[in-house]
Amino acid sequence: MTLNPNPELTVRPGAPRLIYRKPDVLLDRSTHYCPGCGHGIVHRLLAEVMTELDLPAHTIAVAPVGCAVFAYDYLNVDFVEAPHGRAPAVATGIRRVRPEAFVLTYQGDGDLAAIGTAEIVHAAARGERITAIFVNNGIYGMTGGQMAPTTLLGQKTTSSPNGRDAALMGYPIRITEMLAQLPGVTYAARGSIADASLIGKLKAMIKRACLVQMQGGGFALVEALSNCPVGWGMTPQESLEHLKGPVVEAYPLGVIVDRGTPAATLAQAPGAGTVGPGTGSVAGPGGPTESEA
Amino acid sequence: MTEPLEGIRPRSSDGDSGRRSRVLMKGNEAIAEAAIQAGCDAYFGYPITPQAELLEWMARRMPELGRVFVQAESELGAINMALGAAATGARVLVSSSSPGISLMAEAMSYMAGSGTPMVLVNVMRAGPGLGGIGPSQSDYFQATKGHGHGDYRVPVLAPASIGEAMELMATAFELAERYRTPVMVVLDGILGQAMEPVELRFRNPERHAFDWALTGAAGRPARIIKSIDLVPEVLEKRNIALQRKYAEIARQETRWATECMDDAEYVLVAYGTAARVARSAIEKARARGIKAGLFRPITLWPFPSRELARIARHAHAILTVELSSGQMVEDVRLAVEGRCPVGFHGRMGGLVPTPDEVVGALRALAGKVERTREREREQQKRHAGHAEGQSGNHRPVVAGPPEPTHRAEADVHASVRDGGER
Numbered sequence: 001m002t003l004n005p006n007p008e009l010t011v012r013p014g015a016p017r018l019i020y021r022k023p024d025v026l027l028d029r030s031t032h033y034c035p036g037c038g039h040g041i042v043h044r045l046l047a048e049v050m051t052e053l054d055l056p057a058h059t060i061a062v063a064p065v066g067c068a069v070f071a072y073d074y075l076n077v078d079f080v081e082a083p084h085g086r087a088p089a090v091a092t093g094i095r096r097v098r099p100e101a102f103v104l105t106y107q108g109d110g111d112l113a114a115i116g117t118a119e120i121v122h123a124a125a126r127g128e129r130i131t132a133i134f135v136n137n138g139i140y141g142m143t144g145g146q147m148a149p150t151t152l153l154g155q156k157t158t159s160s161p162n163g164r165d166a167a168l169m170g171y172p173i174r175i176t177e178m179l180a181q182l183p184g185v186t187y188a189a190r191g192s193i194a195d196a197s198l199i200g201k202l203k204a205m206i207k208r209a210c211l212v213q214m215q216g217g218g219f220a221l222v223e224a225l226s227n228c229p230v231g232w233g234m235t236p237q238e239s240l241e242h243l244k245g246p247v248v249e250a251y252p253l254g255v256i257v258d259r260g261t262p263a264a265t266l267a268q269a270p271g272a273g274t275v276g277p278g279t280g281s282v283a284g285p286g287g288p289t290e291s292e293a
Numbered sequence: 294m295t296e297p298l299e300g301i302r303p304r305s306s307d308g309d310s311g312r313r314s315r316v317l318m319k320g321n322e323a324i325a326e327a328a329i330q331a332g333c334d335a336y337f338g339y340p341i342t343p344q345a346e347l348l349e350w351m352a353r354r355m356p357e358l359g360r361v362f363v364q365a366e367s368e369l370g371a372i373n374m375a376l377g378a379a380a381t382g383a384r385v386l387v388s389s390s391s392p393g394i395s396l397m398a399e400a401m402s403y404m405a406g407s408g409t410p411m412v413l414v415n416v417m418r419a420g421p422g423l424g425g426i427g428p429s430q431s432d433y434f435q436a437t438k439g440h441g442h443g444d445y446r447v448p449v450l451a452p453a454s455i456g457e458a459m460e461l462m463a464t465a466f467e468l469a470e471r472y473r474t475p476v477m478v479v480l481d482g483i484l485g486q487a488m489e490p491v492e493l494r495f496r497n498p499e500r501h502a503f504d505w506a507l508t509g510a511a512g513r514p515a516r517i518i519k520s521i522d523l524v525p526e527v528l529e530k531r532n533i534a535l536q537r538k539y540a541e542i543a544r545q546e547t548r549w550a551t552e553c554m555d556d557a558e559y560v561l562v563a564y565g566t567a568a569r570v571a572r573s574a575i576e577k578a579r580a581r582g583i584k585a586g587l588f589r590p591i592t593l594w595p596f597p598s599r600e601l602a603r604i605a606r607h608a609h610a611i612l613t614v615e616l617s618s619g620q621m622v623e624d625v626r627l628a629v630e631g632r633c634p635v636g637f638h639g640r641m642g643g644l645v646p647t648p649d650e651v652v653g654a655l656r657a658l659a660g661k662v663e664r665t666r667e668r669e670r671e672q673q674k675r676h677a678g679h680a681e682g683q684s685g686n687h688r689p690v691v692a693g694p695p696e697p698t699h700r701a702e703a704d705v706h707a708s709v710r711d712g713g714e715r
Binding site: 059060062078089092094098239 | 300334335337361363365366367369370373374375377378379380381383385399401403407470507508509510511512516517518519520571672
C-alpha cells in the first residue's frame with residue numbers, strides 16, 4: 001500500500017485546476033439516506049481518503065446494522081455484513097487471517113455504543129489493527145428515532161417522549177474518551193459534519209486513522225458527530241445548528257489520543273507527539289484540543 | 294499427512310498390522326488436533342466447561358504452526374470473529390458448550406443466511422440455563438431445529454467415539470465449504486472429556502478457490518457477503534435457493550450406522566454416548582432373548598428418516614435412548630409414522646443411562662408390544678369367528694420373544710413411554 005499523490009489534483013501554475021472529482025470507489029447510486037443526513041458526507045470523506053491512500057483494492061470492510069447497513073451500496077469495496085454491534089469482532093477475524101488487507105468498520109452509535117460495547121472495547125483493548133468509523137447522531141435512526149445511549153439529556157425521542165431523564169435513563173456515553181484510555185488504541189478523535197471547515201478536519205482525522213493502520217499501529221477510531229433531521233424532528237439546517245451547539249457541548253471535538261505508530265509520518269497530528277503505547281497523553285473530556293485536524 | 298505431535302507419543306499397537314500408531318487422547322484434544330490436521334486456519338473460542346481443553350490445545354498448537362488463535366471476550370465475539378475470518382475464505386473452527394452455543398446462535402443465523410462456511414463444535418452439557426457441567430444431549434433441538442432465527446438448517450454431525458469425531462472434523466470442513474454453510478459437530482461431555490486410544494489418522498480436505506471470498510477487490514468487482522434483502526420477492530428467492538441447498542444436503546449427506554440389525558426385532562435408536570450405552574444394552578438384551586439392534590444417526594440433521602422408516606416397517610418396536618428428556622425421539626416418531634411403537638428412555642441433569650436401565654426399558658416396551666399383539670391376535674380370531682373370510686386391517690403377525698414377566702423392571706424409570714401418543 002503506497003501513497004497515491006493523485007496527479008489529477010496537483011496544482012500546476014496557470015493550468016485549469018480540477019477541484020472536484022467523484023472518487024471512483026463511490027458508486028453511482030441514489031441514496032437511501034434521509035434528506036440532510038450526514039452519513040453521505042462521511043461516506044464521501046471515506047471514499048476520498050481511501051482513494052488518496054490507494055486503499056480500495058486492498059480493503060475488506062464491515063457493514064453495520066442501522067442506517068449504514070447498506071454502506072456497500074455506495075462504497076465499491078469488498079464488504080461483509082456484521083450482526084448488530086459485532087463489527088469489531090468480525091473485523092478482528094478478518095484482520096487475523098488477512099494481515100495484508102486494509103480492514104475498515106463503519107458503525108453508528110446504537111451499534112457501537114449500546115449493543116456492541118463489548119466488541120468495540122475488546123477490539124480496542126487487543127489493539128486490533130483496524131480503522132473504525134463511528135457515526136454518532138445520538139439516536140436510533142433506522143428503527144424510527146428511539147433513544148440511544150448517546151442521546152442528550154432532555155432530548156425527546158420516540159422512546160423518551162418526555163425527554164431523556166438521567167434518573168430513569170442514565171447519561172450519554174462518551175465512548176471515544178472511554179476507549180482512548182486503552183493502550184491498544186493508537187488514535188481516537190472526534191470530528192463533526194456540521195460545516196465545511198469541520199468536514200475538512202474530519203477528513204484529516206479519517207486519513208490519520210487509515211494511516212495508523214497502514215503504518216502498523218493499533219486500533220484507530222474516528223467518531224463523526226452527525227445529524228438526524230428526521231429523528232430529531234428538525235430541518236436539515238436546524239439539525240446542523242443543533243449539532244454545532246448542544247451536541248458539541250456534550251461531545252467535545254478534537255483528537256483525544258494519538259500514541260503514534262512505528263512508522264510515524266506526514267499525517268502525524270501536530271501537537272500530538274509520538275509516544276509509546278500506554279504512555280500517550282489522553283485529553284480529558286473538558287480539554288481536547290480543536291487544532292489537531 | 295501425520296506429523297509428529299509434541300506431547301503425544303505414538304505407540305505401535307499390538308493389533309493387525311502392528312504399524313498403525315495408536316495413542317491415548319482426550320476427546321477435546323483429539324478433535325482440536327484433527328481440526329488442525331484438517332487445515333484449520335483459525336480458531337476462535339471462549340473458555341467454558343466441558344470444552345476448555347479444546348481451546349487450550351488450540352492456544353498452544355495454532356501459534357506453533359503460525360496459524361490464528363484468538364481467545365475472544367465472549368462467545369459472541371468468538372463466533373463473529375469466525376464470521377469475519379470465514380468471509381475471507383479461511384478454514385475456521387469455533388467451539389463451545391451449550392450456554393455458549395446459545396450466544397452464538399445469532400451469528401449462526403447470519404452465516405447460514407449469507408452462506409459463510411464454518412465448523413462449530415458443541416460439547417454439550419446439561420441445561421437449561423447454566424444447568425450443570427455433566428454430559429448431556431439436551432441441545433438436540435437447538436442443533437437440529439434452530440439456534441438462531443429464520444428458515445435455515447445446518448448439518449449436524451454426531452460422533453459416537455473419539456476416533457469417529459476426529460474423522461468427522463475433516464468431513465465437517467468439507468461439508469461447510471462444499472455447501473457454504475456452518476456445520477455443527479455435537480458431542481456430549483463424556484466424548485469431550487474421556488480418553489480413548491485413537492489412531493493418528495488425519496485428513497486434510499482439498500481446498501477450492503472460492504468465488505465469493507473477500508480478499509480485496511483488486512482486479513475484480515467488489516464482493517458482498519450479506520444476509521439482508523428488504524425486497525420480499527428477492528428475499529424469498531434467496532430463501533428458496535437455501536431450501537434447495539438443504540434438500541441437496543439431505544439427499545447427499547445423510548449418514549447413519551447400524552449394528553446387529555440383521556435379525557433385530559427391537560431397534561435402539563441412539564447417537565453419541567447414548568449409542569455406546571445402547572451397544573452394551575443390546576448385548577445384555579440378546580443374552581435375555583430379546584433380539585435388539587442399533588440404529589445410530591451420524592447426521593442429526595439431515596436425519597436419516599428414510600432409512601429408519603424402512604427399518605420400522607419390520608421392527609416390533611423402537612426404543613430411543615438419549616441423554617435428554619426426549620428430543621431426537623420426536624424425529625424418530627416423524628420418521629416412523631406409526632409403523633411401529635416408539636418408546637423412549639433418557640436421563641437428564643448430566644446423568645447417563647446404564648445399560649441395565651436401557652434393557653429394563655426395552656423389556657417393558659417389548660412386554661407392552663407383545664401384550665398388544667396378543668390382544669390383536671385374539672381379536673382377529675374373534676373376527677374370523679364372526680365373519681369368515683372378511684378381509685380386515687390386519688397387521689402381519691410375527692412371532693416374538695416370550696413375554697417378559699418381570700413387570701417391576703418396567704418401572705425403573707418413569708420415562709418409558711409408549712409410542713405414537715404424545
